[in-house]
Amino acid sequence: METACAQGWEARGLGLDCDQCRLHGFIPLHATSGSAVCPACFASALYQRENNKKAVEVVHRLNAFIDRAVDDGLLPHLLVAHRKNVVTRLAAVSKALDRAGFKIVAS
Structure with a gap:
């Protein structure tokens, strides 16, 4: 919450x-x-x-926006889009760091 x-x-x-x-x-x-x-x-x-x-x-x-998204059944789609955006940003950061000679180690 x-x-x-x-x-x-x-x-x-x-x-x-x-x-x-x-x-x-x-x-x-x-x-x-x-x-x-x-x-x-x-x-x-x-x-x-x-x-x-x-x-x-x-x-x-x-x-109101989230409430309407829930009523229309759109909330799962919005959450997936948000997650995809975060993953895309992390991939871009990882690629930039790789170019600079750093490695990201997943824990």
Whole structure:
């Protein structure tokens, strides 16, 4: 999850339950405050809790691009393309080092 967050593929935040409009929302961590406010109706709301305990529950949400890719069945293709790009870059670096007289030893 750390890698996905660092690459912008998902966001951390707090879940929100509004008793007024029944919205089950998501507030990114950077936008949270001490008191929850529903983004739809602006009523006072509650952050979601872990198993009805006092601690709030940190939730994760995929960004819109990744979420749509999952819905369309494209995520495996994107991951393969990303992997292929990384392998291509490593091969280019290896070739350049070979030309310079260095050898890469796989471990």
